[in-house]
Amino acid sequence: MTTALKADPAKWIEDIIRDFIELSPENTLQGPFREKAFEHPLVGFSRGDDPLYESYKEFVGPYHWTPLEIFTQTFPGIRVKAGELAVISWILPQTQATRADNRQQSTYPAERWARARIFGEEVNVKLRNRVVDVLQKAGHAAVAPMLAATWERKKSDQYVFASTWSERHAAYAAGLGTFGLCDGLITPRGKAMRTGSVVARIKIPPTPRPYNDHRAYCLFYSQGICGKCITRCPVGALSENGHDKVKCLEHLRPATAEYVKANYHFDGYGCGLCQVGVPCESGIPVNQDVKS
């Protein structure tokens, strides 16, 4: 075990994640944009026995894994209690350039945004693998739930579809943000981001959650104002009733996929227009951010 790990495991893991995003050439949009896919990350931790994870069986779906379920599924030979596990979560903010480009769009994604959706997510996959690898080498069994062969998205009577592990819900548990009208997670670095997580057998104090409501940072729910994301959506998938996942998905595929192929010449898709040009784009919004 390294000295840094022994002294402060939270900082040790934060440094691994920060170094990867800030120093690794693998953090790239690829193609003509010889630049980073993501800016400085945020990192948070939640306990494996946090009651929120049991509650996700009600609020996400009965098939949503607890940290213990995905851990024991991955390591059937290891006997462990939920409280011995930690969930490591991170937020990867979109770059200023990506946000600025997508802000100009009114129907289809900017090329940088579409690249962040595809090649940026590849960065996120590499980061999950990197965190798992470093932990395992230090003697801490670890798994990235999103990369588990059994991860799947299922149909949901209540939510149209939901998955066996939600990165955004793990980030919420780790104090990294709350949900907005459009379903995106509003973090201290805003809603224009991607998120990832790893479950590990390691003792790390949980990050305090500076909220007690899952929609605390969204001005629509907290103050009854804003709703700016509604008008950003090109296909009417957002309203005061929330996010119409079916309309949103129908726009993503085939419409944005065809556009990305024809205009940017790679297989991809993306939208995220509701994540930019809104008060919660790059931080937790306050009333003054809402201009008429």
Ligand code: SF4
């Ligand atoms: S744009 Fe406004 S209403 Fe929409 S998620 Fe952000 S804060 Fe909430």
Ligand code: SF4
């Ligand atoms: S991602 Fe695009 S289509 Fe989906 S809700 Fe946001 S703006 Fe609308």
